[in-house]
Amino acid sequence: MIPDSSAADRVIRRGRLLTVVGLVLLAGIYLLAFQFTPAERGQGLAFKILYVHAPAAWAAETAFVLVGLVGILYFWLKDERLDVFAEASAEVGMVFATVILTTGPIWGRTIWGHYWAWDPRLTFTLLLYVLFAGYFALRSAIRDPAERARFAAVLGIMGMLLVPFIHLTVYLFRSQHPMPVLGRPPCPLENPDCAPSLPWVLLRPLLASFVVFTLLYVGFVTIRYGIGLRRAAQEGSDA
Amino acid sequence: MKTLRAALAIAAKDLRIEWRTRTALLTSTVFAALVFLIFVFSRDTGGVSLATLAPSVLWVTLALAVMVALNRAFLLEKENSALEGILLAPVSRSAIFWGKWLANLGFVLMIEAIAFPLWILFFDVRIQPALLVVALLALLAAIGFTAVGTVFSAMTVRTRFAELLLPVLLLPFMIPPLFFASQGTVRLFEGRSVTEIWSWLRLLALYDLAFLAVATMLFPKVMDE
Numbered sequence: 001m002i003p004d005s006s007a008a009d010r011v012i013r014r015g016r017l018l019t020v021v022g023l024v025l026l027a028g029i030y031l032l033a034f035q036f037t038p039a040e041r042g043q044g045l046a047f048k049i050l051y052v053h054a055p056a057a058w059a060a061e062t063a064f065v066l067v068g069l070v071g072i073l074y075f076w077l078k079d080e081r082l083d084v085f086a087e088a089s090a091e092v093g094m095v096f097a098t099v100i101l102t103t104g105p106i107w108g109r110t111i112w113g114h115y116w117a118w119d120p121r122l123t124f125t126l127l128l129y130v131l132f133a134g135y136f137a138l139r140s141a142i143r144d145p146a147e148r149a150r151f152a153a154v155l156g157i158m159g160m161l162l163v164p165f166i167h168l169t170v171y172l173f174r175s176q177h178p179m180p181v182l183g184r185p186p187c188p189l190e191n192p193d194c195a196p197s198l199p200w201v202l203l204r205p206l207l208a209s210f211v212v213f214t215l216l217y218v219g220f221v222t223i224r225y226g227i228g229l230r231r232a233a234q235e236g237s238d239a
Numbered sequence: 240m241k242t243l244r245a246a247l248a249i250a251a252k253d254l255r256i257e258w259r260t261r262t263a264l265l266t267s268t269v270f271a272a273l274v275f276l277i278f279v280f281s282r283d284t285g286g287v288s289l290a291t292l293a294p295s296v297l298w299v300t301l302a303l304a305v306m307v308a309l310n311r312a313f314l315l316e317k318e319n320s321a322l323e324g325i326l327l328a329p330v331s332r333s334a335i336f337w338g339k340w341l342a343n344l345g346f347v348l349m350i351e352a353i354a355f356p357l358w359i360l361f362f363d364v365r366i367q368p369a370l371l372v373v374a375l376l377a378l379l380a381a382i383g384f385t386a387v388g389t390v391f392s393a394m395t396v397r398t399r400f401a402e403l404l405l406p407v408l409l410l411p412f413m414i415p416p417l418f419f420a421s422q423g424t425v426r427l428f429e430g431r432s433v434t435e436i437w438s439w440l441r442l443l444a445l446y447d448l449a450f451l452a453v454a455t456m457l458f459p460k461v462m463d464e
Contacts, residue, residue: 075460131411138408141398151394154457155408158387161453165415165446173418 001079002236008229015222022216029212033205040202046110049103051205055213056099057125063093063217064128067135068160071153083149084232086156088224090135092217097129120170127166131159145235242337245330249338254345256315263311264349267304271354274300275361293362294424298417300358301377302384304350305413306406309388312343313396332459336389340454343385351377369427372436376420379443383416384409386450393461412450419443 033051040047066089074082104122105115116122135155142148198206257263278296279289316322325335355374358364366373391408395401423439 127411127414130407134404134408134411137404138394138398141395141400141404147397150460150463154390154394154461157457158390158412158450158453161449162412162415165449166411168442169415169418172422 001081002084002232003229005230005233008226008233010226011229012223012226015219015224015226017219018215018222019219022212022219025212025215029205029209032208037201037205043111046107047202049107051209053100053103053107054206055209056096056103057121058210059213059217060093060096060100060125060128062214063089063096063221064132064163065160067093067132067156071156071160074149074153080145080149080232081229083145083152084228085221085225086152087139088221088228090132090156091224092220094129094132094136095220096213096217097125097132100125101129118173120173123170123173124166127170128163131162135159145232242331242334245328245334246337246341249325249330249335250341250345253312253315253339253342257342257346263308264346267308267346267350268353270307271300271304271350272357274303275354275357279361289362290364290428293358293364294421294428296362297358297373297424298380298421300354301351301380302410302413302417304354305347305381305384305388306409308346308350309343309385309392309409310402310405312339312346312389312392314401317396326462332462333455335462336455336458339393340385340389340451343389344381347381347385348378351381366427366430369433372427372433372440373424375440376423376436376443379440379447380416380420382447383443383450384413386447386454387412390454390458390461393458416443416446419446 029051033048037048039045067086070082070086070089074086101122104125108117108119108122109115135152138155139148139152142151275296278292278299282289282292313322316325355377359370364370388405388409391412392401392405395404395408398404419439419442423436423443426436426439427433
């Protein structure tokens with residue numbers, strides 16, 4: 001079911017095109033965020049990191065969820081291409097998770113006063129990160145492609161089941177150790193809950209950025225999927 | 240019924256092999272004792288009392304001992320291709336999982352049974368009636384650890400670097416049960432009543448059920464040839 005390498009090359013070319021479009025639009029996001037969006041009142045310039053951070057989190061979580069779902073599909077359909085996709089998605093997910101874990105502390109240093117806090121979301125991302133590091137360690141330790149695909153799918157599915165437990169853990173963990181959130185303005189008296197409603201002018205680049213990061217995810221995964229197909233075709237012809 | 244009998248036969252076989260040599264059991268318990276010692280020697284002797292350290296030490300030690308114990312679970316079957324023998328036997332793959340899991344659980348409980356009194360002795364633990372609840376936490380945690388660990392050790396044993404890969408895969412999965420169990424223990428050390436740690440026991444039980452179910456479903460996929 002693995003196509004030949006010329007088909008894989010076509011996939012890679014398509015992925016490159018999507019990625020180039022995505023990168024150009026990303027430059028547009030930067031321009032929009034820095035040139036046409038005012039600074040946020042409480043956080044100032046540091047707020048603008050949100051336009052990269054939150055969409056990266058969206059892309060990473062989508063990537064990781066797809067690894068688990070595709071794992072289930074793999075056992076159902078037994079199509080090797082699904083495994084190639086899972087690997088591609090996990091790898092791209094790691095890249096976006098790296099973006100979260102670098103932009104988060106940079107923002108934290110400015111707003112919280114320290115790079116790392118055992119904040120639930122930060123901890124959650126770190127745990128996902130080590131989980132997927134294990135996923136790649138497992139893949140790289142197995143030579144037989146069929147066995148690799150099965151084991152990776154098993155780990156992907158179990159990882160998906162672990163996610164709600166990690167979620168629970170980090171939130172319960174935090175309730176024991178409340179973190180000082182420096183620099184956050186107190187809520188006004190008339191609105192003690194202060195729901196984080198962004199004014200449109202601040203929200204606009206964020207929404208645009210979500211679209212761009214989704215496009216970048218698709219572009220990256222398509223390239224990586226094409227590379228995976230080419231490799232699988234080679235492995236098939238070697239065997 | 241047939242599945243259960245097959246599972247018990249596999250578990251009995253594994254535990255019998257273990258009992259006859261006792262090497263792995265001895266090594267794992269000595270390892271647990273050494274981890275206790277490492278904690279005692281690496282602490283700030285002036286500032287941190289043993290009692291403050293005790294709950295964390297118990298859970299870190301048990302987690303590491305489980306890791307050492309699980310590594311041997313399928314290593315046993317690698318010698319003389321014994322695994323192929325089991326796979327050829329007319330029993331379902333789920334029965335193999337349950338058998339292997341029961342053996343691992345029995346093995347881990349034996350380690351816990353030896354490490355637990357050592358911990359009480361070394362760390363001067365004086366919460367006598369509550370110790371039963373700590374033992375219950377240890378049982379529930381062991382069920383979860385071994386459910387996930389049995390699947391993972393079946394996978395890692397077929398790879399290069401099995402000894403290194405198992406902890407890397409298993410530790411992220413151990414964080415939630417470890418957290419639930421150690422929070423329960425800390426509460427008991429603070430002198431809270433048993434009813435207050437009920438929620439931690441329930442969370443552990445939920446984790447155990449979820450992963451036993453998914454492990455039973457996925458283990459046959461690992462064993463497919």
